Each structure stands twice: as C-alpha cells, then as structure tokens.
Amino acid sequence: MPIYEFKCLECDKEFETLVIDADDRIICYYCNSKNLEKQFSPFGIKAEGEIASANLPSSGCGCSPVSCGCSVRN
Numbered sequence: 001m002p003i004y005e006f007k008c009l010e011c012d013k014e015f016e017t018l019v020i021d022a023d024d025r026i027i028c029y030y031c032n033s034k035n036l037e038k039q040f041s042p043f044g045i046k047a048e049g050e051i052a053s054a055n056l057p058s059s060g061c062g063c064s065p066v067s068c069g070c071s072v073r074n
Helices: none
Strands: 004-009 014-018 036-038 044-047 048-053
Touching: none
Parallel strands: none
Antiparallel strands: 004 014, 004 036, 044 048
16 A cells, blocks of 8 residues: 655645555545645665665766765766
8 A cells, every 4th residue: 555645736735645546536635626746756765774765866976875985066
C-alpha cells in the first residue's frame, strides 16, 4: 500500500495519502477538490544510519549522497 503525494490544483496545497486501491477517488484534504496532480516522490533508502535519496543527480566526481570529497561549483 503505497503513499502518494498530490498537489491540489484548486487550492495549491500539497498532501500525501495512502492509496489502498488504484480506483480510489482521492480528494484534497483542504478543500475537497478532485482536481489533483500526482507529484513525483523520490524514495529514500537507509544506508549506515543516514537517509539518502535514491534519485540524487550525479555530480560526476564520485560523490556519495552522504559525503563529497571534491569541489563542485554550480
């Protein structure tokens, strides 16, 4: 039973909800609108006591989600 994130296109609020059945009719918790947009939700993994996002962009210099030994400039 996954938890999904939604954004209401009526009141612009974001919320997450447990979806038991794919046919469930999800409504906004704040304004009861059905005009929702499902948001992208990167999942997290637990690695050596730290939470790391599984969808981090690569910097190309061998950095890990926990530490980085190089100088990265944006």
